[in-house]
Amino acid sequence: MITIIAGTNRPASKSRAVAELYARMLSDRGIENRIMDLADLPPDFTTTALYDNTGKNEAFNRLSGMITTSDKFVFVVPEYNSSFPGVLKAFIDGLDYPYSFQGKKAALVGLSSGMQGSGLALSHLTDILNYLGMHVMAMKLKLAHIKKNFDGKIITNQLYQELIEQQIEQLIHF
Amino acid sequence: MITIIAGTNRPASKSRAVAELYARMLSDRGIENRIMDLADLPPDFTTTALYDNTGKNEAFNRLSGMITTSDKFVFVVPEYNSSFPGVLKAFIDGLDYPYSFQGKKAALVGLSSGMQGSGLALSHLTDILNYLGMHVMAMKLKLAHIKKNFDGKIITNQLYQELIEQQIEQLIHF
Amino acid sequence: MITIIAGTNRPASKSRAVAELYARMLSDRGIENRIMDLADLPPDFTTTALYDNTGKNEAFNRLSGMITTSDKFVFVVPEYNSSFPGVLKAFIDGLDYPYSFQGKKAALVGLSSGMQGSGLALSHLTDILNYLGMHVMAMKLKLAHIKKNFDGKIITNQLYQELIEQQIEQLIHF
Amino acid sequence: MITIIAGTNRPASKSRAVAELYARMLSDRGIENRIMDLADLPPDFTTTALYDNTGKNEAFNRLSGMITTSDKFVFVVPEYNSSFPGVLKAFIDGLDYPYSFQGKKAALVGLSSGMQGSGLALSHLTDILNYLGMHVMAMKLKLAHIKKNFDGKIITNQLYQELIEQQIEQLIHF
Numbered sequence: 001m002i003t004i005i006a007g008t009n010r011p012a013s014k015s016r017a018v019a020e021l022y023a024r025m026l027s028d029r030g031i032e033n034r035i036m037d038l039a040d041l042p043p044d045f046t047t048t049a050l051y052d053n054t055g056k057n058e059a060f061n062r063l064s065g066m067i068t069t070s071d072k073f074v075f076v077v078p079e080y081n082s083s084f085p086g087v088l089k090a091f092i093d094g095l096d097y098p099y100s101f102q103g104k105k106a107a108l109v110g111l112s113s114g115m116q117g118s119g120l121a122l123s124h125l126t127d128i129l130n131y132l133g134m135h136v137m138a139m140k141l142k143l144a145h146i147k148k149n150f151d152g153k154i155i156t157n158q159l160y161q162e163l164i165e166q167q168i169e170q171l172i173h174f
Numbered sequence: 175m176i177t178i179i180a181g182t183n184r185p186a187s188k189s190r191a192v193a194e195l196y197a198r199m200l201s202d203r204g205i206e207n208r209i210m211d212l213a214d215l216p217p218d219f220t221t222t223a224l225y226d227n228t229g230k231n232e233a234f235n236r237l238s239g240m241i242t243t244s245d246k247f248v249f250v251v252p253e254y255n256s257s258f259p260g261v262l263k264a265f266i267d268g269l270d271y272p273y274s275f276q277g278k279k280a281a282l283v284g285l286s287s288g289m290q291g292s293g294l295a296l297s298h299l300t301d302i303l304n305y306l307g308m309h310v311m312a313m314k315l316k317l318a319h320i321k322k323n324f325d326g327k328i329i330t331n332q333l334y335q336e337l338i339e340q341q342i343e344q345l346i347h348f
Numbered sequence: 349m350i351t352i353i354a355g356t357n358r359p360a361s362k363s364r365a366v367a368e369l370y371a372r373m374l375s376d377r378g379i380e381n382r383i384m385d386l387a388d389l390p391p392d393f394t395t396t397a398l399y400d401n402t403g404k405n406e407a408f409n410r411l412s413g414m415i416t417t418s419d420k421f422v423f424v425v426p427e428y429n430s431s432f433p434g435v436l437k438a439f440i441d442g443l444d445y446p447y448s449f450q451g452k453k454a455a456l457v458g459l460s461s462g463m464q465g466s467g468l469a470l471s472h473l474t475d476i477l478n479y480l481g482m483h484v485m486a487m488k489l490k491l492a493h494i495k496k497n498f499d500g501k502i503i504t505n506q507l508y509q510e511l512i513e514q515q516i517e518q519l520i521h522f
Numbered sequence: 523m524i525t526i527i528a529g530t531n532r533p534a535s536k537s538r539a540v541a542e543l544y545a546r547m548l549s550d551r552g553i554e555n556r557i558m559d560l561a562d563l564p565p566d567f568t569t570t571a572l573y574d575n576t577g578k579n580e581a582f583n584r585l586s587g588m589i590t591t592s593d594k595f596v597f598v599v600p601e602y603n604s605s606f607p608g609v610l611k612a613f614i615d616g617l618d619y620p621y622s623f624q625g626k627k628a629a630l631v632g633l634s635s636g637m638q639g640s641g642l643a644l645s646h647l648t649d650i651l652n653y654l655g656m657h658v659m660a661m662k663l664k665l666a667h668i669k670k671n672f673d674g675k676i677i678t679n680q681l682y683q684e685l686i687e688q689q690i691e692q693l694i695h696f
Contacts, residue, residue, distance in 0.1 A: 010225050043218040046261050051184045081271075082305035082467075083298065086263025087220050093254045093261075103660075116490060119430075119467045120305075123649050124257065124298045130648065130660045131256035131294075135696075138625075138652045142464060174657075256641075277486075290664060293604075293641045300478065301471050304486045309522075312451075312478045316638060348483075358573045392565040394609050399532045428615045430653035431646065435568050435615075437608025445603075468653075472605065472646045479604035479642075 002026055002171070003070035006037040007077035007088040013039065014111055015076045017152050018143075022074050022109075025168055036066045038087055049094045064095055072171065073106040073134075077125065079118040084110075084125050092128065102133035107171040108140040109164075117142040137174050139167050176200055176345070177244035180211040181251035181262040187213065188285055189250045191326050192317075196248050196283075199342055210240045212261055223268045238269050246345065247280040247308075251299060253292040258284075258299050266302065276307035281345040282314040283338075291316040311348050313341050350374055350519070351418040354385040355425035355436040361387065362459055363424045365500050366491075370422050370457075373516055384414045386435055397442045412443055420519065421454040421482075423473065427466040432458075432473050440476065450481035455519040456488040457512075465490040485522050487515050524548055524693070525592040528559040529599035529610040535561065536633055537598045539674050540665075544596050544631075547690055558588045560609055571616045586617055594693065595628040595656075597647065601640040606632075606647050614650065624655035629693040630662040631686075639664040659696050661689050 004023055006016040019035045026033040042048065042059040049060035067073075077084040095101075106129055110118025122140045129136050141163055143149060149157035155164060178197055180190040193209045200207040216222065216233040223234035241247075251258040269275075280303055284292025296314045303310050315337055317323060323331035329338060352371055354364040367383045374381040390396065390407040397408035415421075425432040443449075454477055458466025470488045477484050489511055491497060497505040503512065526545055528538040541557045548555040564570065564581040571582035589595075599606040617623075628651055632640025644662045651658050663685055665671060671679040677686060 009220055041220070043221040046183055046215070046220060046264070047217040050261075080267045081263075081302050083263065083302050086260045086265070086267050087224075089255075089257065089260025089263055090220070091260070093259060097255075115463060115492065116465045116467060117463075119464060120301050120471060123468060123471070123645070124301070126648060126652065127294050127298070127645050128255050128257050130658070130662065133660045135657065135660045136652070138655050138657045140652065144463065289637060289666065290639045290641060291637075293638060294645060297471070297475050297642060297645070300474060304474065304484070304488065307486045309483065309486045310478070312481050312483045314478065318637065357568055389568070391569040394531055394563070394568060394612070395565040398609075429611075429619075429650050431611065431650050433615060434608045434611025434613070435572075437603075437605065437611055438568070439608070441602045441608050468649050472649070475642050475646070476603050476605050 001070050002031060002033040002072045002074065003066050004033060004035050004074040005076065006035060006039070007075055008085045009038040009041050009087045011039050013078065014146055014150065015078050018076045018109065018111060018150065021155065022076070022168070025164065029168070029172065031172060034066065036063055038091060041087070041091065045094065046090050050090070054094060060094060064100070067095060067100050071104050073104065074109065074171065075106055075125065076109045076111065077118070077121055079110060079112040079121045082120050084121040089128070098133060100132065101129060105135045105137070105174050107137045107167055110140065110142045111146045112142070112144050113146060115144050117144045137170060139170055141167055175244050176205060176207040176246045176248065177240050178207060178209050178248040179250065180209060180213070181249055182259045183212040183215050183261045185213050187252065188320055188324065189252050192250045192283065192285060192324065195329065196250070196342070199338065203342070203346065205346060208240065210237055212265060215261070215265065219268065220264050224264070228268060234268060238274070241269060241274050245278050247278065248283065248345065249280055249299065250283045250285065251292070251295055253284060253286040253295045256294050258295040263302070272307060274306065275303060279309045279311070279348050281311045281341055284314065284316045285320045286316070286318050287320060289318050291318045311344060313344055315341055349418050350379060350381040350420045350422065351414050352381060352383050352422040353424065354383060354387070355423055356433045357386040357389050357435045359387050361426065362494055362498065363426050366424045366457065366459060366498065369503070370424070370516065373512065377516070377520065379520060382414065384411055386439060389435070389439065393442065394438050398438070402442060408442060412448070415443060415448050419452050421452065422457065422519065423454055424457045424459065425466070425469055425473065427458060427460040427469045430468050432469040437476070446481060448480065449477060453483045453485070453522050455485045455515055458488065458490045459494045460490070460492050461494060463492050465492045485518060487518055489515055523592050524553060524555040524594045524596065525588050526555060526557050526596040527598065528557060528561070529597055530607045531560040531563050531609045533561050535600065536668055536672065537600050540598045540631065540633060540672065543677065544598070544690070547686065551690070551694065553694060556588065558585055560613060563609070563613065567616065568612050572612070576616060582616060586622070589617060589622050593626050595626065596631060596693065597628055598631045598633065599640070599643055599647065601632060601634040601643045604642050606643040611650070620655060622654065623651060627657045627659070627696050629659045629689055632662070632664045633668045634664070634666050635668060637666050639666045659692060661692055663689055
C-alpha cells in the first residue's frame, strides 16, 4: 500500500491533481494505493491535535492512521516561500513519535509555479523525514512551471512524464 | 520597535518564556519591544487566513499587523522534528507577500531539549527568511538542554547568558 | 574595499568573468574593489596550507590576506553537483579561525548552466558563512542558463541585469 | 563490497580511525570492506584531476576507481566550519558524472569535537549525494565530543557503540 500525500490544505490544489496522476499510474501498474489530502485536515488541528491534545482529534486520527498503516509514500508538495507548506510540517508535528515513519520509504515531488523550482523545499523535507527514520529516494522530482506543464490531468512536458515514470518504477522497487 | 516572536502555538511554551527574557533585556537597554506569541493565533487560521481567505481573519490580521509595523525581529523557535514548528511556517505562508519582511532584519534563537541542538531548524528558517528579503544576523543561538539551562525566568548557564547579551547588542546595531 | 571572489579554481571560468562584471559595475559607482580568483591558489594547497601547515604557504597567504583586509565580499559561485565548488570550501577550511569573516558582510551570486539554479549551493554557503560570523545579504542571485544569459562580458538577460544592479546597490548600503 | 570513506585528507585523522572501527565491525560480521582515505589523494589533485584534467591523474583514478567498483558506502566526515571538508567535495567534483554514485547506497557518520554536532554537515552531504543518485540511509550518526567518546580504537560511550551497531546492521540490509 502506497499512500500519496497531497502536501497542502489548499482546496482543490495542483498537488491533489498531481497526486491523482500518481494514483492512476500506480494503479495501472497494479500497485495498491490511496491519496491522503491535507485539505481533509480538521480546520483547528493545530490546536486540537497537537501537544496535550495529541491523539484526541478523531478527524486528525483518520489521516494520521493512513500514515501508520502504510510503508511507502509519495509526498507531493508545492513550493511556498522557498520551502514546503507549513501545514504539512504541522501535520507531521502532530504524528506519533517515533514510529509513524521509522524504517519506511518515500519519494518526493516538488511543484513550483516559477522556474527556479522546489530544491530547498525538498531538501528541508528530506532533513525532517530522515530525522524521523524514513528513507528518502535519491530521485526527487522538481516540476517547475507547473501550470504550463500540467493541465490538471496530464503532464504535457514529455521529459517530466518520463521522469515521473522512472520515479514510480524506482519507488516500486525501493 | 523590535518584535519578539514566540515561534510555537504551544500554550505557555518555553519559547514564550525565553521571548519574555529577551523583552526584559531589551527594555533594560531602553529598546522598545513587544512579544508576538503564536499561541494567540486563531485555532482555525490554516483554513480561515490562508489562500482565498488571506487577509480576511481579523484575529490573524492583528498578529500579522505586528509584522508589518516592525523592522527588527527576534525569532525564538523550539526544535520540532529537526526543524522549527510547522505552525510558524503556516503563519508565514499567510503573510502578505512580498512586503512583510522585505529589507527587514532578524536574530534567530533555537531551543532544544536534547544535546544536538537546533542547527537544521535555524538553517531552514534562514533559507525562508532570506527568500522573503529579510537579513538574518550571522550570530544564531542554539540553546540546548533548555530545561536544564533555563528555569523559566533566568538563564542558569553563564555562557548562554553571555551569548544572549552579545546577540542582543549585535541586533541593536545590526 | 570590496573583494569579489571567483569561487572556483577552473581556469578562465565563467565565475571569473562574472566577477569582472561586478568589478566594473562597482568601479562605475566609485567603489574600490578587487578580484580574488581561486584559480590563483597554489595547486597543492590542500596539503601545504591546511592543518599543521596552516599559514605556511606564501602563495596561499597572499589570497587569504585579501580576506583579512576586506570587510565586504561578493561570492560568485558556480553550481557543481548541487552545491558550490569543493575548492572554495577547502580554501575556507584553510583560513584563520575565527577572525577571517567575523562581523563582515557578503552578497552571494550563483551560476548554473541548467534551469534549476543554484539554490542549494547558496544555502550551503550561507550556513557556512553565517557560522563564521559573516552576515549574508538576503538578496542572493541565482543566474540560471548562464551560457545563454551572459556572453562573457555583458548580461544579455534584461531582468538579470536589473537584479545585479539592485544587488550591488544593496551591498553598498548593507 | 562496502567502501568506507575517511572524508578528510588530514593525515592520521580521527575519521580514519573511526573508518577502521567500522571496517573491523563489518569484517566481524563477514562483510567484505575496504577503506578509502582522502589522505591518499595526490597533493595537487584540485588542478591535475579536475576540469580538463578529469581522468588524467593516475593516483586520483586509483581512489575514484574504488567508488566505481563499490555499491555501498560509509562516509565518515569531520565537521569543518559547520559543513564537511571541502576536500571531500572537491574529490566528488572530480568523479565521473553521473555514474559514480547512481543507484548506490550510503550511510553517513559525522564527527565533531564540540557538543553541537555535525547536523548541517550531514544535511549538505545528503543534498549532494541524493543529487548524484545515491540513496542515503535515514539513520545518520552525529558523534559529538569525539575526543572524549573515542580513544582512537574503541568507542567509550555505550550509547554511541550501540548506535553504530544499529547503523551497521541497517546498512547491511539497506
